[in-house]
Amino acid sequence: MPACSSTAAACAAVLCATLLLVMPGSAITVAVYGSTAGLNTSLHQDTFSVACSLPGVAGPELDGNLPCFTNATTDVIILGGDAGFSGNTEAALSNATAAGKILVLSGDDLARFADILPVQSAGMAPGSAALVISNPNATLSGDIFAGLPAQYPNTTIVSSRESYVTRPGATTLLSFENGDPALAFLPYGNGYVVTWLAPAEQAYLSGTDADLINERLITRLLALRSGAPAAATTTSIVPATTLPVTNVTTLPATTVTLPAFGNLFVSSSPGAAGVYIDNAYEGITPVNLSGISPGTHAIRLAMNGYADYESTVDVTGGSTVAVSGSLAEHNRTEMTPVATVTPVPTETASFWTSTSVIAALLGSVAAIIGAIATLHSLYHKRS
Structure with missing residues (x-):
């Protein structure tokens, strides 16, 4: 049995x-x-x-x-x-x-x-x-x-x-x-x-x-693809068998060193934005960045005519982190300075105090007197 x-x-x-x-x-x-x-x-x-x-x-x-x-x-x-x-x-x-x-x-x-x-x-x-x-x-x-x-x-x-x-x-x-x-x-x-x-x-x-x-x-x-899961492994189930213990060799411990740096993939909408990691320029989107030290980093995306996109990203050694930012377009209205015109005060000259008017009047009087004298002289000659 x-x-x-x-x-x-x-x-x-x-x-x-x-x-x-x-x-x-x-x-x-x-x-x-x-x-x-x-x-x-x-x-x-x-x-x-x-x-x-x-x-x-x-x-x-x-x-x-x-x-x-x-x-x-x-x-x-x-x-x-x-x-x-x-x-x-x-x-x-x-x-x-x-x-x-x-x-x-x-x-x-x-x-x-x-x-x-x-x-x-x-x-x-x-x-x-x-x-x-x-x-x-x-x-x-x-x-x-x-x-x-x-x-x-x-x-x-x-x-x-x-x-x-x-x-x-x-x-x-x-x-x-x-x-x-x-x-x-x-x-x-x-x-x-x-x-x-x-x-x-x-x-x-x-x-x-x-x-x-x-x-x-x-x-x-x-x-x-990066970050793809490892292929599944199948383990066969085998009935346990008790074996005599003979010479056992202890293997030295192996130290596994994890990758020291991580990677960043940065994209933006619209594309072609400048990428700044911790205020250091790193390229134009879309861009793959390697050699990123583990930890939290400040990221900024900048483009003329758009407001900057700012965020933080956590990077771990041996991994790739994808970051995508949307930049909002500036709604700026340029105002043209309006020149202030200051009126220049003008003096309203009196008609009778104008020298040109006085000279004209004197000339007219002299002409009239001359005309009268001429007529008087002609009149006496005929008499």
């Missing part, structure tokens, strides 16, 4: 361990607004769970369903719909990305997030006949494009397209033939921003290729 009980316990332990090993990990939660840039979540139901999916025909859709996209349980935000959502929604999505989400952008939504894109606009460029893998020898490219073509021809030729250049720190995975980025990503805080830049009217990738590239890229970025 004791043997049977022992065997049953061992079997139960093995069964539990087996179930733990074969159970799939938690699904990646996705929130979708409009186009998915080619990702077909229905083909990856064991990997992706869709929290919400909006048609993307009007911006207020996104405004009204924002909590689904910024919820702590959402891992990936995909935006490819109408860009008419509010500025508050834009800021909330940027902050959620900085906190650790993957933001995938395409279409009209690219312009709304210009400050945090891995690329910046560079005008117009000729159309491209194909997309090519930017760096096929890179490990990440090898993982993402394994078994896929090295080149993707365009089936809809157009004469021109919007051109972009890659920002420092960004990674380009697919390029147009002239080297312009077509698919790129950039770390943003603890998360990543992914951009698909090929015009919608041009079909470069088949549905299968686009889906696989998106699925592989998203899963790898989630594993790479």
